[in-house]
């Protein structure tokens with residue numbers, strides 16, 4: 585795909601979250617996303633808790649539910665970042681205890697270390713949506729503590745209609761009740777492509793699980809470590 589076209593899609597992707605912030609916060613907080621209720625929230629929380637992180641970075645945190653939930657079970661120092669100022673404002677309002685910062689993925693690629701280092705867990709919960717995921721993951725690898733883990737939860741590619749090959753798609757949020765949603769371009773990748781992406785980012789896949797409900801996969805949940813440590 586032409587570079588400019590890819591850039592336009594990335595820009596539209598990030599921009600859609602400014603417009604969707606209010607609807608998204610409501611959808612998460614009112615439990616309007618069936619797969620989350622059916623098990624994906626529990627899956628990511630349990631994966632993180634099993635690692636007992638003292639320092640946690642939530643990338644693309646949205647309105648911040650994950651840190652609020654993890655903090656119900658363990659005491660940890662958490663930093664959450666997101667490109668949407670409105671979602672970060674929502675997160676701060678709901679949780680004055682932890683740190684939330686407006687920080688775009690482009691800033692992360694440019695200067696990840698300004699967020700600090702030594703994170704025991706870095707989490708991307710449905711937050712890798714762009715084509716160049718390897719660059720994003722490469723940028724956070726140096727932030728990991730020696731035994732640190734990266735947790736990635738994403739849509740299960742077999743749970744979606746359409747051709748089983750990498751490519752840009754559009755989420756129109758039609759499944760969510762209510763007006764005002766801005767369509768979001770996002771990049772679909774196969775399981776094989778996820779594996780390649782992790783390898784290209786210098787990560788080792790330690791664990792891959794498929795949270796299920798009613799015999800259907802809800803998500804892919806990957807736990808990785810750095811190849812260097």
Ligand SMILES: C[S@@+](CC[C@H](N)C(=O)[O-])C[C@H]1O[C@@H](n2cnc3c(N)ncnc32)[C@H](O)[C@@H]1O
Pocket residue numbers: 597598601612643644645646647649650665666667668671687688689690708709710711713
């Ligand atoms: C599907 S939401 C998931 C939010 C949250 N992790 C959760 O579990 O509810 C994707 C999040 O990624 C963020 N995001 C997407 N592209 C981004 C970018 N380029 N820079 C920063 N944040 C981005 C959006 O603002 C949005 O909050």
